[in-house]
Amino acid sequence: MTELRGVGIGLGVAQGPVARMAEPLPAPSDAPSTVGVEPERERVRDAIAGVARELEERGAQAGGSARDVLEAQAMMAEDPTLAAEVDTRIADGKTAEWAVHDAFASFRDQLVAIGGYLGERAADLDDVAQRVIARLRGLPAPGVPDPGHPFILVAKDLAPADTALLDLDKVLGLVTTEGGPTSHTAILAREKSIVAVVGAAAAKDLADGETVIVDAAAGVVVRDPSADELERAQHRADSRAAAADAPITPGALADGTAVPLLANLGKPGAAAEAVGLGAEGVGLFRTEFLFLSSSQAPTVAEQKAAYTELLAAFPGKKVVVRVLDAGADKPLPFLNDAHEENPALGLRGIRALRASEDILREQLTALAEADAATSADLWVMAPMIGTVEETRYFTALAREYGIKTAGVMVEVPSSALLADRVLAHADFASIGTNDLTQYTMAADRLLGSVAAFQDPWHPAVLRLVREVGAAGQARGKPVGICGEAAADPLLAVVLVGLGATSLSMAPTALADVRATLLQHSLDDARRIADAALATDDPEQARRAAHAAATREKETQQ
Structure with a gap:
């Protein structure tokens, strides 16, 4: 038995034979076209x-966040700049296949050099190029294999079109x-409840047909498992399925401490x-969907x-709405589309809203009117708060419009370190662990080359969460978690131990x-959190928390 380590998504466990994703299509040759410029242009x-229509159809079929990702890929395929680059190469006598390969590769290199959100889209561009070349060759698009039986899929990574x-x-x-x-793969796997381990570098050596156990809870892939190990894994899978079918109860710890989910x-x-899945309310409602597809701000x-519509679905329940979080990877022409060398550190979140305060005022007006028309418990928070002054500004403005509960998102280390002062003015804090990790580790959350740093288990991030949790307890103010970290079951226990x-x-993930x-x-939970805090890196923190949690369960037994 050999364990290959990665990052588990959720608590699931699965077993079966490996089927590897097909290797990418080989690059086309640079031989000149034999059919002429116009036929090549028509082919491409x-x-x-x-390919664009196929991606759109896949998105419509998949729904959810996958639809947004695939529609973005379809737009990328038909980008006018790319089309011009392809056409230039065809005009030079190249084949459609070579023109697509070379033009997309050139564009990909530019995106990687830019970094940030666009850098992360380079992998999506590779997938589009492969699909176009396959269609030109009359071949099926590279994708998920079909060995004719259930299998464990092993891949370098998955394109959104395949995961969806x-x-x-x-x-x-x-x-x-x-x-x-x-990563997109992890987020979509979590959304679809797929048992997954990502970033397991050693899995490149797995062979088609060999039996493995994928243990997301432990973050490992087990090679050559024994019969006993296979039986235990199956028992865990059966127990988990039974637990999922059990009556839904409010989130709570073993001692009855309530932890709303x-x-x-x-x-x-x-x-x-x-x-239907047991949500007790909404901890983060992203309002960007109203703004991102428009050339002008939506009306009140x-x-x-x-x-x-949202509030009516949660009568009497807490619904936390985040006002528009634009900028960085979400520029808006009517808010902030000015070029910035480093937009993640530029005019985004509350900074952008202050620069266009009329948009914020209209949003608060609409929220107050919706609140008056429904019975939900509306909480409103501002994104990317970095200072106490920004907190005072937002909470005062929200109260001017009759918002009863006004809070802030803690995504910047400065607001975490000043949480006691921030919570003197805000009614609550909600920690966005994705951005907090990004800014703590100085690692763009959307850039694959630094993905290893984007880990909320890092003790530095956990210490900042502890600062906010302690401030909330001292001030008697709620502290929520609304980043991807809350969906990791063991990390969720740690976060509660830190004061969430x-x-x-x-x-x-509920x-x-x-x-x-x-x-x-x-x-x-506090002892498990302390164990994670007393480490030097994310992997140590995971292992220490897992060991502490195992000891706690053994003591109870």
Whole structure:
């Protein structure tokens, strides 16, 4: 038996034979075209249009965040700049295949050099290029294999188009050699409840047909498992399935300490599914969907309709709405589309809203009107708060519009370190662990080359969470978690031990987190958190927390 380490997504465990993702198509030759310029142009136009339509259809079929990702890929395929580059190469006598390969590769290198959000899209561009070249050659697009039986899929990474439409009756589990806990693959795997271990570099040596165990809870892939290990893994899988079918109860620890489990949502239409999966409210409602596809800000009436739909789905429940978080990877022409050398450190979040205060005032107006029309408990928070003055500004403005509960997102180390002062003015704090990790580690959360640094288990990040938790307890103010970290069941226990009073996550993660919290008391959670804090790096923190949690369970038995 050999263990290959990676980052587990959720608590699932699966077993089965390996089927490896096919290798990319070989690069086309640089031989000149034999059919002429116009036929090559027609071939490439048809191929690109066909790939774009296929991506859009896959997105419509998949729904959710996958739809947004695939629609973005379709737009990328038909980008006019890329089309011009392809056409230039065809005009020089190249084949359509070579023109696509070379033009897309050149564009990819430019994106990597830019970095940030665009740098992360380079992998998506590679996938589009492969699909176009396959269509030009009359071959099936590179994608998920079909060995004719259920299997464990092993890949370098998965394109969003492949992850979105995985056949879960055939794909028992997923292992990637690259990527991290906030990669597209990880996020979509979590959304679809796929048992997954990502970033397991040694999995590159797995062979087709060999049997493995994918243990997401432990973050390992087990090679050559014994019959006993296979039986234990199956027992765990059966027990987890039974727990998922058990009656849904409010989030709580073993000693009865309440830990409300809330949902992260991006559109009102996702509310019904969240309620069905046991969400006790909403811990993060992202309002960007109203703004990102428009050339101008939505009207107050349009916003009120959307917020009313959301709030009506949670009568009497807490709903935390984040006002517009634009800038960085989400520039808006009517808010801030000025070029910035480093937009992640530029005019984003509350800074951008202050520069265009009329947009913030309209949003607060719409939220207040929706609140008056429904019975939900509306909380409103501002993104990217970095100073006490920004806190005073936002909470005063929110109260001017009748918002009863106004808070802030803690995503910048400065606000975490000043949490006691920030919470003197804010009614609550919500920690966005994705951005807090990014800014603590100086590692762009959307850049694959530094994905290893984007780990919320890092003791430096956990110490900042502890600062906010302690400030919340001292001030008597709630402290929530709304980043991807809350969806990691063991990390959720640690976060509660550090002072978090509620956890918000993708709705599909609720069952695992609920079950794990019930295994530990508040004192247990604090001891597990202390064990993680007393380490030097994320991997040590995971192992220390796991060992401490195991000791606590053994003591109880």
